Amino acid sequence: MSQHHIPLLATMVVFALLYIIAAAQFPAFRRPAIFGNFFSDNAFLGVAAVGMTFVILSGGIDLSVGAIVGMTSILVAVLIQNRHFSPLLAVAVALVIGTTLGAGMGAVIRYFKLPPFLVTLAGMFLARGSGFLISVESVPIKDASYARLSEWSLSLGPVDVPATTFIFVAVLLLGIALAHGTKFGRNVYALGGDDDAANLMGLPVGPTRLRIYAFSGFCSALAGVVYTIYSASGNASAANGLELDAIASVVIGGTLLTGGVGYVAGTLMGVLIFGIIQTYITFLNLSSWWTKIAVGVLLLFFVLIQKVLARPAARTS
């Protein structure tokens, strides 16, 4: 086992420990349905976090994630409800806009060599502002087929799996396949490992960087769609601060923020930890702001683990 697996393993141990503690305390916690909720309640966070994983693996950061979720959710709702688009078309439009916005940010980062932090900050303002321009009020989606999709779920034994969970799992599998089975994925890791070296090796650094942000934009837009299915409405101020939750999930999942090291599967663990903390805190009857403090503490814990592990590696290189 390589050293790079240790943070991922630590995440699993923390998850297992939390689950055991919670299950010992509350018998209801052992219900499989609760486990299913970890996925369905955080599906939009998970979808966005898969895109963020690629960005962070490449050594970048994307602050526009939450704003794009808000913008696409209100866009889909307004298109269906006020403009009478068919749901499929509305979703397609949202996905194209999200991907284009991501690609645009990627292009600025690529061609003008600007820090991703600033460019995606501008993207965040742009997306959030555009969302509010579409509609300040939250818009419910009353379309019959959309409502059916919102309520639909597949019974898998004791667990009812809603559509949002399927989308999350599909994006997760796509992410894993992209990261470990394609040239694109290999380039992402190379980019995060050492930008200059990747360039010297003749890897397509520029195009890869552009595609990474386009993919993150796509994931965020899809997360916005998942949000509309989950809540049967669109809201321009939805997912406020989601980018930070996504970054936290990725880091807790063992991906190094300096890039080059990490797994998409780790991000799943990060999202599940989010879910278990939220549910446990609800069971304990504590206020939801404890979630933020717990996530902050976990974030610190995992960053320190990574630091301790990275130190001997840095010394040998």
Place this chain on the structure above:
Amino acid sequence: MIALALLLLFNLAFTPGFFSVQIKDGHYYGSLIDVLNRAAPVMLLALGMTLVIATKGVDLSVGAVMAISGALAAQLIVRYHSPLAVIIAVPLLVALVCGIWNGILVAVAEIQPIVATLILMVAGRGIAQLITNGLILTFDDRAFQFIGQGHLFRLPFTVTLVGLALLLTAVVTRRTALGLFIESLGNNEAASRYAGLRTTAVKISVYAFCGLCAGLAGLIPVSDIQGADSNNAGLYLEMDAILAVVLGGTSLNGGRFYLVGSLIGALIIQTLTTTILSRGVPSQMTLVVKAIVVLIVCLVQSAEFRATVARVFGREAS
């Protein structure tokens, strides 16, 4: 600088009454004064942020620290009826500790600044909620109200506050070697360390100062509206502060800083907001306009962009 001048010119031409400053009840009134007053919290944040960015760092936690400081002040008034000195000193002290905490994570644990301060950004707002018990605390305290609503020298007191903070920061960084230390650290950390610079101490003090500024900035809105809302206090202000610093000409790559530039950057952001509002444009446009401004400023800072422009316009631009 040019951006602010252009914005002011725009207002001179198109917004009647923007420049008229009147004296009412012995104070100056008018849009310009209003901009100064409203920009005060971001100006304070930008001061601290400038020094942090000069060391090649960034502090994402300032908004959360503002919320903590405001929540503490409100709780001290509501629950403990503390004297004014305590209401001001305790939040500032806690904000200082927050800054030192960030500094230790960055300088001693050697965590990247974005991640190190992200931790307090995520947890800080939760801590602020914990202090106020998740409630929006309101109170009535005349003495404390002076910070946000009082006037001194016929100007809002906040202006004096920012002026004092600027003066103090400028004297400490420009009249002592500290400013030089900060810039050398941002330029080349390893070289600075080999030159005998105590980089750890410099870094911690820079983050501590940034925390202190955030703590002070957090008191202003609480005093102004006589209430603390932990959910929304300082929300996204870290982004505005970073934007103000970058607008002011300090590069995110560190090494050089312009204190007055950052304050002007904060004023540009506020003028922009005020202009948009006074022109009757829906306030939602503010974010879109902000995005465009960030993009333009970024592009102007990019050597590649300047090269492209030079190529397109031939000799004209070169």
